[in-house]
Amino acid sequence: MSDNAVPPPSPPRVRLVFPAEPLAVRAAVGKLFDHMPTELLSEDERGTAEIVIAEVLNNIVEHAYAGAPGNIDLTLDPTDTGLNCVITDQGRPMPDGVIPIGVLPTGVGLDQPEGGFGWYMIRALSRDISYNRRPDGNCLTFHLPRRQAAFLAGFPNCIGSMTQ
Amino acid sequence: MDIRCEHHDGALVARVGADRIDAAVAIQFKDRMREVMQDSATRVILDLSRVGFLDSSGLGAVVAVMKLLGPDRKLELAALTPTVEKVFRLTRMDGVFTIHANAPASLHHVR
Structure with missing residues (x-):
């Protein structure tokens, strides 16, 4: 392949900025995934x-905000291997400045945990997660991988969109 | 939150009409379930066929509803959609609840 070969077009980067409130979060997640190709x-x-x-x-x-007003800034960057995600906020830092370990909470009988699942699921389902506390707030980055099989299954669609 | 109830063979079937049980509505879900379960039978079957997404807050609310029933009554789940099923499987909560592939058919269709 020559140096000036045109790379296949990747889907555009998506960036959303929205208030740190439950209903705004729900709307943002809907906006991201309702139109995901x-x-x-x-x-x-x-x-x-x-x-x-x-x-x-x-x-x-x-x-991070714990009821205080503020914004969340989310960027999704599609790559060959999945989605790169960057999420920033201006809230409080992570406890001890690190991402929680995210141990799966368990219980016996009726004594089951009602919380503590979040970081476990984030860590189980994402790759290359990293956290930086910056002077202006928090920055979390992670990768959401695509499986090869799914990539191949989607390949004809990619070809279709490239040749249009 | 829209939760409609029917009685089937001594069980209360609670059909969740919302498409998400997330942090924005987890408390409403729990409160509404507390209301509908007041006169409930020993079994409560939660029909989740219309719920496409449930986060850890929603999962916590389902666990809280199970606890509300106490030791003598049982919460069972039915008709989990793929992403909801994934959350239960990943957190191993699929071993805590009896999960039915399908919800009991609506009485209105049987008639």
């Missing part, structure tokens, strides 16, 4: 991405 993510991967992003945003609302 199916060749970009399979239905299963879309569900996974929705879980991870919703949990990260819920944590920002509940813990």
Whole structure:
């Protein structure tokens, strides 16, 4: 392939800025995934991405801002291997400045946990998660991988859109 | 929150009409379930066939509803959609609840 070969067009980066409130988070997640092209993510991967992003945003609302007003800035960058996500806020830092370990809470009988699942699911379903506390707030980045099989299944659609 | 109830063979079937049980509505879900379960039978079957998404707040609310029923009554789940099923499986809560593939058919269709 020559140096000046035109790379296949990747879907555009998506950026959303919205208030750190439960209903605004719900609207933002809906906006992201209701129009997600199916060749970009399979239905299963879309569900996974929705879980991870919703949990990260819920944590920002509940813990970083904890009722204080503020905005969340979310960028999704489609790549060959999945979606790169960058989410920033101007709320309080993570406890001890690190991402919670996210141990799966368990219980016995009726004594089951009602919370603590969020970071477990984020860590289980994302890759390369990293957190930076900056002077102006928090920055969390992670990758949502696509499976090869799903990529291949979606490939004809990519070809179709390239040749249009 | 829109939750409609029917009685089937001694069980209360609670059909959730919302498409999401997330942080924005988890408390409403729990409150509405508390209301509809007041006169309930020993079994409550939660029909989740219309719920496409449930986050950890929603999961916590379902667990809270199970606890509201106490030790003598049972909460069962039915008709989980793929993403909801994934949340239960991932958190191993699928082992805590009896999960039915389908919800009991609506009485209105049987008639």
